[in-house]
Amino acid sequence: MHPMLDIDSLSKRYGDVVALDSCSFTVRPGRMLGFLGRNGAGKTTTMRAVFGLANPDSGEIRWDGHPITAADRRRFGYMPEERGLYPKMSLTDQLVYFGRLHGMTADEAKAAADRWLGDLDLGDRAGDPLEDLSQGNQQRVQLAAALLHDPELLVLDEPFNGLDPIGAATMARVLRERAAAGTAVMFSSHQLEVVEDLCEDVAIIDRGRVVVTGEVRALQTESPYRRVELDLSEAQAAALQDLDGVIESRFDGRHHVLKVRADVDVTRLMTGVGTGLGGGQHFVYTTPSLTQIFTEAVSPPDAPESSTAPASSNHVTIGGTR
Numbered sequence: 317m318h319p320m321l322d323i324d325s326l327s328k329r330y331g332d333v334v335a336l337d338s339c340s341f342t343v344r345p346g347r348m349l350g351f352l353g354r355n356g357a358g359k360t361t362t363m364r365a366v367f368g369l370a371n372p373d374s375g376e377i378r379w380d381g382h383p384i385t386a387a388d389r390r391r392f393g394y395m396p397e398e399r400g401l402y403p404k405m406s407l408t409d410q411l412v413y414f415g416r417l418h419g420m421t422a423d424e425a426k427a428a429a430d431r432w433l434g435d436l437d438l439g440d441r442a443g444d445p446l447e448d449l450s451q452g453n454q455q456r457v458q459l460a461a462a463l464l465h466d467p468e469l470l471v472l473d474e475p476f477n478g479l480d481p482i483g484a485a486t487m488a489r490v491l492r493e494r495a496a497a498g499t500a501v502m503f504s505s506h507q508l509e510v511v512e513d514l515c516e517d518v519a520i521i522d523r524g525r526v527v528v529t530g531e532v533r534a535l536q537t538e539s540p541y542r543r544v545e546l547d548l549s550e551a552q553a554a555a556l557q558d559l560d561g562v563i564e565s566r567f568d569g570r571h572h573v574l575k576v577r578a579d580v581d582v583t584r585l586m587t588g589v590g591t592g593l594g595g596g597q598h599f600v601y602t603t604p605s606l607t608q609i610f611t612e613a614v615s616p617p618d619a620p621e622s623s624t625a626p627a628s629s630n631h632v633t634i635g636g637t638r
């Protein structure tokens with residue numbers, strides 16, 4: 317059984333700024349965790365702390381049950397937000413250099429560099445200096461640098477940022493393969509559809525505090541709400557709005573979108589306003605999207621500090637048994 321990463325009650329201040337406020341969650345082997353939060357919520361600080369690059373004021377990070385050591389970190393892979401590669405060095409030379417830092421021999425590092433550059437469609441650029449590559453291709457090299465030594469834990473800071481659709485598909489494929497091979501993978505992202513598609517687990521951080529963590533599917537099915545999309549006349553939409561169990565109704569430009577209580581009998585609801593289901597009409601009944609869960613979990617942009625509910629009342633943990 318591969319070990320897991322426990323982030324336990326991390327707190328960190330920069331002067332008056334609370335970057336982390338008792339942040340806790342777990343990254344499990346063979347699974348992917350999406351680390352979500354608004355700008356400045358504390359994602360990068362948490363990831364830097366895993367690598368000893370930010371020192372928390374309190375709390376602990378454990379790997380396989382023990383406080384993380386430098387030896388553990390050599391078996392981790394990190395793709396930082398500020399991509400730290402050497403612009404003038406050839407792709408192969410810098411990958412070999414990074415491999416050596418992680419304890420590989422020169423031959424092992426060269427073999428791994430060749431393999432990853434090939435896998436990431438950069439085989440014919442191996443001898444070129446990094447600075448000759450496009451931004452997206454430089455990002456692929458950064459990914460190769462994080463993967464070279466076959467890490468047990470992979471931490472990536474906004475790996476999908478700035479990639480074109482083909483680059484994003486390659487990134488998704490590689491992360492899926494790593495997780496399938498048993499690696500514990502966590503990455504931050506603002507692209508919630510990507511996270512919903514890729515990740516079994518999620519942690520949502522707001523003002524340094526994890527407000528939601530658990531399995532994505534469980535969070536969706538255990539939500540007290542459902543989403544309904546359908547076509548309605550104005551009169552039907554107006555009538556629906558007043559029915560018990562309908563929390564919200566809006567027109568998104570194409571269809572009416574309802575937020576209803578999960579226990580509502582939608583067939584009865586429709587009959588009540590004189591519209592049937594089907595009949596060629598658009599009709600979708602589904603669990604809330606990750607975007608909806610995210611939006612409900614984080615505080616609005618202009619909320620004053622004091623309006624944030626205490627952790628005991630707004631923290632949700634679902635699924636994920638050990």
Ligand SMILES: Nc1ncnc2c1ncn2[C@@H]1O[C@H](COP(=O)(O)OP(=O)(O)OP(=O)(O)O)[C@@H](O)[C@H]1O
Pocket residue numbers: 330333334335353354355356357358359360361362
């Ligand atoms: N070295 C530092 N000195 C002072 N303040 C810092 C430092 N690093 C982070 N902060 C502050 O800590 C808070 C959390 O920052 P962090 O970079 O972890 O957020 P983030 O969730 O990664 O944001 P983004 O999505 O914008 O990348 C922010 O208010 C940030 O300004």
